[in-house]
Amino acid sequence: xxxxxxxxxxxxxxxxxxxxxxxxxxxxxxxxxxxxxxxxxxxxxxxxxxxxxxxxxxxxxxxxxxxxxxxxxxxxxxxxxxxxxxxxxxxxxxxxxxxxxxxxxxxxxxxxxxxxxxxxxxxxxxxxxxxxxxxxxxxxxxxxxxxxxxxxxxxxxxxxxxxxxxxxxxxxxxxxxxxxxxxxxxxxxxxxxxxxxxxxxxxxxxxxxxxxxxxxxxxxxxxxxxxxxxxxxxxxxxxxxxxxxxxxxxxxxxxxxxxxxxxxxxxxxxxxxxxxxxxxxxxxx
Amino acid sequence: xxxxxxxxxxxxxxxxxxxxxxxxxxxxxxxxxxxxxxxxxxxxxxxxxxxxxxxxxxxxxxxxxxxxxxxxxxxxxxxxxxxxxxxxxxxxxxxxxxxxxxxxxxxxxxxxxxxxxxxxxxxxxxxxxxxxxxxxxxxxxxxxxxxxxxxxxxxxxxxxxxxxxxxxxxxxxxxxxxxxxx
Numbered sequence: 001x002x003x004x005x006x007x008x009x010x011x012x013x014x015x016x017x018x019x020x021x022x023x024x025x026x027x028x029x030x031x032x033x034x035x036x037x038x039x040x041x042x043x044x045x046x047x048x049x050x051x052x053x054x055x056x057x058x059x060x061x062x063x064x065x066x067x068x069x070x071x072x073x074x075x076x077x078x079x080x081x082x083x084x085x086x087x088x089x090x091x092x093x094x095x096x097x098x099x100x101x102x103x104x105x106x107x108x109x110x111x112x113x114x115x116x117x118x119x120x121x122x123x124x125x126x127x128x129x130x131x132x133x134x135x136x137x138x139x140x141x142x143x144x145x146x147x148x149x150x151x152x153x154x155x156x157x158x159x160x161x162x163x164x165x166x167x168x169x170x171x172x173x174x175x176x177x178x179x180x181x182x183x184x185x186x187x188x189x190x191x192x193x194x195x196x197x198x199x200x201x202x203x204x205x206x207x208x209x210x211x212x213x214x215x216x217x218x219x220x221x222x223x224x225x226x227x228x229x230x231x232x233x234x235x236x237x238x239x240x241x242x243x244x245x246x247x248x249x250x251x252x253x254x255x256x257x258x259x260x261x262x263x264x265x266x267x268x269x270x271x272x273x274x275x276x277x278x279x280x281x282x283x284x285x
Numbered sequence: 286x287x288x289x290x291x292x293x294x295x296x297x298x299x300x301x302x303x304x305x306x307x308x309x310x311x312x313x314x315x316x317x318x319x320x321x322x323x324x325x326x327x328x329x330x331x332x333x334x335x336x337x338x339x340x341x342x343x344x345x346x347x348x349x350x351x352x353x354x355x356x357x358x359x360x361x362x363x364x365x366x367x368x369x370x371x372x373x374x375x376x377x378x379x380x381x382x383x384x385x386x387x388x389x390x391x392x393x394x395x396x397x398x399x400x401x402x403x404x405x406x407x408x409x410x411x412x413x414x415x416x417x418x419x420x421x422x423x424x425x426x427x428x429x430x431x432x433x434x435x436x437x438x439x440x441x442x443x444x445x446x447x448x449x450x451x452x453x454x455x456x457x458x459x460x461x462x463x464x465x466x467x
Binding site (some may be wrong): 049115118122123124125130135136138139140142143145146147150152153154174225227228231 | 301343369372
């Protein structure tokens with residue numbers, strides 16, 4: 001588990017890699033070292049905060065080492081990473097003076113996601129996508145992201161809750177329009193959840209559980225449901241290029257969807273995370 | 286004349302995601318059906334709803350129509366209105382999974398969603414007949430009375446048409462007629 005660990009975040013999107021760079025922490029606490037972080041997205045933002053809260057729930061402190069690149073640290077600060085960390089988090093490094101423009105139409109800062117906030121956050125994401133994309137594309141994106149939100153509050157519950165962040169990319173600099181969202185919860189994880197259902201009690205490991213969870217009708221409950229993740233992927237078949245990562249325990253599932261073509265892979269990982277991390281990026285044609 | 290009540294889903298939000306929200310809205314709908322006993326036709330209006338998840342649709346309409354078909358809700362006629370292309374897709378998927386059907390008012394007129402072709406065709410005939418007996422329905426479709434009764438039973442269970450007991454002078458036994466709710 002990434003608690004009592006020194007987690008190094010370096011380069012671009014380090015948490016999208018299959019294996020994360022970590023080492024035991026001498027003091028048994030959580031150190032999130034973003035010193036060499038060059039680019040972060042919603043997954044890094046939400047995972048950092050979720051990790052810190054998971055550590056706090058175990059009575060461990062967190063030290064956050066800020067990025068050497070002031071732009072990266074400014075972005076983390078603007079997206080409320082520092083604000084959402086547990087109150088006793090030690091910040092190691094400089095924080096720039098905060099300049100805060102209202103960008104509600106382009107991004108959703110790291111926000112606490114639970115049963116109380118889920119519907120308001122879903123509405124905000126619906127408006128955000130509707131402001132940038134065609135009504136058909138925005139509705140498909142919302143239907144996909146809404147399934148993730150519902151999954152997190154329905155299955156990923158824990159006292160610490162879950163965290164969500166999102167951003168619209170207008171394509172002004174990269175030429176690629178798109179939308180990116182991440183939800184990291186601190187719940188029991190996919191493997192333990194599915195094993196609650198006797199029909200799935202024999203699933204061997206986290207990678208197998210993730211592969212299973214992507215299939216229709218697979219649920220940890222005994223109710224006739226379990227289509228959320230499968231429906232999410234189906235909703236992405238509207239013409240854009242979508243990438244979906246689902247990490248839980250020592251497993252990682254990756255899915256690429258382009259129109260009706262889909263590739264799914266699941267792997268065992270050397271690093272085990274507490275809860276479930278979901279990341280979705282959609283490029284709009 | 287049937288008393289009609291409109292239940293505006295769009296007042297709850299333009300973007301509907303969670304099962305929790307769906308449970309609340311379904312509870313409100315069922316409470317209104319139970320409390321306004323003079324209403325025989327319920328129009329569930331999705332005007333103003335831009336998008337919804339399939340999970341929301343299932344928890345709201347999937348379970349509502351299941352309860353209606355099983356008699357847990359007072360028998361009423363139900364018509365969905367104001368669905369757009371995307372929300373129609375979500376509702377259709379959830380109904381098909383539960384093998385349920387629903388009558389909806391689309392731009393082109395009334396239609397059944399979630400239905401196999403034989404039931405959709407039956408509903409089209411009911412729309413043309415408007416007020417009819419089972420025998421007239423069977424004749425219109427060119428099917429046996431037993432087959433017609435089976436189809437009518439499903440249309441009634443979904444609230445797509447209403448079934449009324451009628452009294453014919455000088456004739457014993459039960460006799461029913463069927464009608465479009467509005």
